[in-house]
Amino acid sequence: MRTAAFVLSLVLVPPLALAQEPAGGDFSVLPVPGAEREAFQRILWEKIPNPLWDKVRSGRSLTRQTWVISPSLEPRIAGLGPTYNRPSCLSCHPGNGRGEAPASPADPMRGMLVRLSVPGQDGHGGPKPEPHYGDQLNEFGIPGVPGEGEAFLEWATHTERLADGQEIELRQPKIGFRHLAHGPLHAGLMTSVRIAPPIYGLGLLEAVPEADILALAKAQKAASAGVAGQPNRVWDAARRREALGRFGWKANQPTTRQQIAGALAGDMGITSDISPEPNCPSVQSACAAIKAKANERHPEISTADLDDMTLYHFALAVPDARRQNDPQVLTGKALFHTAGCAVCHQPTLKTGAFPTLSALAGQTIHPYTDLLLHDMGPGLADGRPDYRANGQQWRTPPLWGIGLAEAVNPHTGLLHDGRARNLLEAILWHGGEGEQAREAVRRMSAGERDALLAFLKAL
Amino acid sequence: MSNETGHIDLKRRRLTGLLLAAGVAGGFCAPRAAFAVATGEGEKRVVVLTSYPEELIARFQKAFEQANPGTRVEILWRHSADALTYLRRGGMAEIDVYWTPAPRNFALLKAEGQLAKLAPDPQALSAIAGHPVSDPDGYYAAFELAGYGIAYNPEAVKQLGLPPPRDWRDLSHHAYRGRVQMPIPGRVGFAPVMAEAVLQGQGWEEGWAQLAAIAANVDFGSGDRSPDVDDVATGRKAARMSIDFFISPSRRNANPAAGELAFVYPPRTAFNPAHVAISAHAPHPETAKAFVDFLLSTPAQEMLLEPSVRRLPVRREVYAAHPELSAQPFASGNLAYDDALRRDRQGLVAALFDVALVQPHTEAVALWNAVDLAWKEQRGNDARRAEIVALLTAVPVDERAQRDAGLRRLFAFPDLAPGQPEPTPSAERLAVEARWKTETRARLDTARRLLQAL
Structure with a gap:
């Protein structure tokens, strides 16, 4: 009943009547002028119970840590590899923000990864890994273990014309591989290239009751307006059961903790209680030899340390919206709603109980996501299913803080593969369920588009 | 990492000569571009530790x-x-470049013949107060400098009724009681240099006296056992002895009412160099040289000043181009900080810090409070107060004794192998520490008696 009333309120409340509440409820913070580049790293210590301070510090230290190859004098931070992409969380999430797509085929992937799979499913309904390379290409190997190979991007461009005649160049990546160490890739290979997303606000999103998210899907379907978000159902390794997917570009992770464990395993080769086995496909003999060494310690990150990393992610404050009384921003906000953007990019959600960090409970938040999968059309498709997400579906990414993206990271790459170089390009890539909103934006006057973009940059 | 036969395999296995070939797109109905497999002609590599x-x-x-x-x-x-x-253990043949703030390691590796001679741009080789920051023989070169000073919360300091701190001794003011953090040398990586900045800047005995007086305002809690500046950023603490690069805008408090962080370099402080060197067994010596030349170039040195990096360059001309920098490590009158001296006695200093300042801390703080009360109530004269303070700030090892090579060796940090536990302290070391504790206890007892007699 509560959920139904909540969803109804989202549909009925006129956009401009929405209160100017902090983006992350009590877990919001305005960026310090002149220090916007640090906006995604802020912790509201006064909201964290004192007994948890050392754990948050520990989690921050581990998140910032560059990991070490075993054996080491420091076993707590050892376990990088045998194969890996990058040695630190911050390698791909600089400033806790977004990774960057390489600008040319000569450039290495330093802030993104390539998921690999072949037709079929794994034992839990997830993607079936490529038999020789696993579910993610790892460029590097520790000494004695070859890196799996290097992926690169070639960019193809085309021009879109807006209704007022303005031309916008869009670029689309084509993936290539070189230095493959274990022979050709599977003939049925499916790939998905993904930049790392920002990491703040995850606790608040995890605290949104599942029933509320499912109710949003139901409401969208009932509205029959061409938008019908679909929840992903994924494997929750800790609870040993299927669960709602909330995190990742295809909502393929159920919890922040599992998302972190997945990144530790996939990107850095660090085992945990959720991913206890090193990623060594049988054909990779040197990798397997490392795996078999009796003195290797698994899991390489302790349960307590993984908990601390998770708590640190929960403790990160959400950057609050700025310039909310600016007339242009207000106009843009109205256009955001009338164009239909807010159907998927839900401005308001409410959190439920959250025992891990009770300060996150009962918050009204403005993440601009429904956490649901939407068909975004063939232009954005990766053609690679991920649990119940098909090759054209992507989770609605949260927009809170998106206006600070350029201040935090020295690039403006948006969308799952970083192809969009600014907000307007990102909008123009919307297809499928996003097509109506995209066309509404295409029809806008230059002034209206500027207002819309001003609103987004104020988030 | 070496394998069991000692064979080193650094090169990534490459399947060159593969044709550029279209793969199979597979999957959903997306018009996704086919993938390509390309050779990697001309790829070069440099492995950096x-x-x-x-x-x-x-x-x-x-x-x-x-x-x-x-x-x-x-x-x-x-x-x-x-x-x-x-x-x-064989790593020198697996890496090309060693690039890190660890002066002892560079000195040891040079002595062991593990470093190749560099030919750096002479303009990149600077000296601070006549003390060279790079290896005079050219086996390792300074890349950047870490400056040591005081991080403080201006709002919190103001609330204490004090002016902003400018020198170490300012942190000994009794108004700071319980509001200062001092990293413990045996617990925080940069703390030994921090302590030496005071000891070398003020002299051994005056330096210890200042450290002891500052310690009266510290609680030696978790904040003194970590490099984090959060407690100062939040205003829970007013000031902290710190390295400059820890003070970034991100450490400013999310609550504007708590103020922001500031940092000051005391007049005589340490600017400690970090270095770069090429392995004598580098698998990729040409790219190694190119990388080192790049790090020491003016454009790279300018990059050190970027907000995401926040380090001090070693090229003097960068300072001339940036007069806005508060750090001026090459200015005349600066301390000729000697890191070799720090390395030689860091075990001794860490042990003394623990025995003289940390272990008796609760009792010492109570006596400092009693001194303050007596002073406030105008009990006793200046001479008696100075006598009591001297007892509270004395160090069990005097200037002459600390020079003893045997004593320094007794407390030297051992080099350990992975999995090897910390060795049990020798009986001789334990005996020396027991003597220090007895002497410290006696001084505190004397100070208490003098206070009670006021």
Whole structure:
């Protein structure tokens, strides 16, 4: 009943009547002028119970840590590899923000990864890994273990014309591989290239009751307006059961903790209680030899340390919206709603109980996501299913803080593969369920588009 | 890492000669582009061992790779003690460049013949107060400097009724009681240099006296056992002895009412160099040289000033181009900080700090409070007060005794192998520590009696 009333309120409340509440409820913070580049790293210590301070510090230290190859004098931070992409969380999430797509085929992937799979499913309904390379290409190997190979991007461009005649160049990546160490890739290979997303606000999103998210899907379907978000159902390794997917570009992770464990395993080769086995496909003999060494310690990150990393992610404050009384921003906000953007990019959600960090409970938040999968059309498709997400579906990414993206990271790459170089390009890539909103934006006057973009940059 | 036969295999296995070939798109009905498999002709590589934070590494890695298309910088990461163990177990043949703030390691590796001679730009070789920051023989070169000073919360300091601190001794004001953090040398990596900044800047006995007086305002809690500045940023603490690069805008408090962080370099403080060197057994010596030349170049030195990096350059001309910098390590009158001296006695200093300042801390603070009360109530004269303070700030090892090579050796930090536990302290060391404790206890007892007699 509560959920139904909540969803109804989202549909009925006129956009401009929405209160100017902090983006992350009590877990919001305005960026310090002149220090916007640090906006995604802020912790509201006064909201964290004192007994948890050392754990948050520990989690921050581990998140910032560059990991070490075993054996080491420091076993707590050892376990990088045998194969890996990058040695630190911050390698791909600089400033806790977004990774960057390489600008040319000569450039290495330093802030993104390539998921690999072949037709079929794994034992839990997830993607079936490529038999020789696993579910993610790892460029590097520790000494004695070859890196799996290097992926690169070639960019193809085309021009879109807006209704007022303005031309916008869009670029689309084509993936290539070189230095493959274990022979050709599977003939049925499916790939998905993904930049790392920002990491703040995850606790608040995890605290949104599942029933509320499912109710949003139901409401969208009932509205029959061409938008019908679909929840992903994924494997929750800790609870040993299927669960709602909330995190990742295809909502393929159920919890922040599992998302972190997945990144530790996939990107850095660090085992945990959720991913206890090193990623060594049988054909990779040197990798397997490392795996078999009796003195290797698994899991390489302790349960307590993984908990601390998770708590640190929960403790990160959400950057609050700025310039909310600016007339242009207000106009843009109205256009955001009338164009239909807010159907998927839900401005308001409410959190439920959250025992891990009770300060996150009962918050009204403005993440601009429904956490649901939407068909975004063939232009954005990766053609690679991920649990119940098909090759054209992507989770609605949260927009809170998106206006600070350029201040935090020295690039403006948006969308799952970083192809969009600014907000307007990102909008123009919307297809499928996003097509109506995209066309509404295409029809806008230059002034209206500027207002819309001003609103987004104020988030 | 060496394998069991000692064979080193650094090169990534490459399948060159594969045809550029279209793969199979597969999957959903997307018009996804087919993938290609390409050869990697001309790829070069440099393997770098470092302990720098990721923000710094990534900035220089990207800049070098962009300036040298096709070259890849491969990063291995270890803290200094771990790195030395690794390098002495065959790692020197697995890396090209060692790039890190660990002066002892560079000195040891040079002495062991593990470093190749550099030919750096002479303009990059600076000296602070006549003390060279790079190896005079050219086996390792300074890359950047870490400056030591005081981080403080201006609002919190103001609330204490004090002016902003300018020198170490300012932190000994009784109004700071319980509001200062002082990293413990045996617990925080940068703390030994921090302590030496005071000891070398003020002299051994005056330096210890200042450290002891500041310690009266510290609680030696978790904040003194970590490098974090959160407690100062939040205003829970008013000031902290710190390295400059820890004070970033991100450490400012989310609550504007709590103020922001500021940092000041005391007049005589340490600017400690970090270095870069090429392995004598580098698998990729040409790219190694190119990487080192890049790090020491003026453009790279300018990058040290970027907000995400926040380090002090070693090229003097960068300071001339940036008069706004508060740090002026090459200015006349600065301390000729001697890191070799720090390394030689850091075990001794850490042990003394623990025995003289940390262990009797609760009792010492009570006596300092009693001194303050007596002074406030105008009990006793200046001479008696000075006598009591001298007892509270005395160090069990005097200037002459601390020079003893045997004593320093007795407390030297051992080099450990992975999995090897800390060795049990020798009986001789335990006996010396017991003597220090007895002497410290006697001084505190005397101070208490004098206070009670006021």
